[in-house]
Amino acid sequence: MIVYSVTVNIDDSSHTDWLAWMKNKHIPDVMATGFFTEYRMLKVISRNEGEEGMSYNIQYTCPNMADLHQYQIKHAPALQKEHSDRYDGKFAAFRTILEFA
Numbered sequence: 354m355i356v357y358s359v360t361v362n363i364d365d366s367s368h369t370d371w372l373a374w375m376k377n378k379h380i381p382d383v384m385a386t387g388f389f390t391e392y393r394m395l396k397v398i399s400r401n402e403g404e405e406g407m408s409y410n411i412q413y414t415c416p417n418m419a420d421l422h423q424y425q426i427k428h429a430p431a432l433q434k435e436h437s438d439r440y441d442g443k444f445a446a447f448r449t450i451l452e453f454a
Contacts, residue, residue: 354414354415354416354417354452354453355414355415355416355417355418355420355421355450355451355452355453356412356413356414356415356450356451356452356453357389357412357413357414357415357421357424357448357450357451358410358411358412358413358448358449358450358451359410359411359412359413359446359447359448360397360408360409360410360411360446360447360448360449361408361409361410361411361444361445361446362404362406362407362408362444362445362446363406363407363408363409363440363443363444364405364406364443364444365405365406365407366443367440367443367444368406368407371440371443371444372409374439375394375409375411376394379432379435379436380392380394380411382432383413383428383432384413386424386427386428388415388420388421388423388424388428389413389414389415389424390414390415390416391413391414392411392412392413392414393411393412394409394410394411394412395409395410395411395412396408396409397409397410406444418450421450
């Protein structure tokens, strides 16, 4: 099993809207692609001194790397663009691919 992990730091000014949009629009759209079996959204509670905004980690479970690769080719660009267009300049994100040991 593969975990596609996305960590996002969102500005305080957009936090409430972003959180609702993620829960009601973006995550359902990602799950509707059919490549993931489950997800979980976690709030990052550790913060560095002076860090602004709120951070979240969204973990999508995928059966294998081939499925994840197909998701990345067929769906990720449009879904990421939609997020970037909506929250341009208000977030930072990074992605990690993990494997169950």
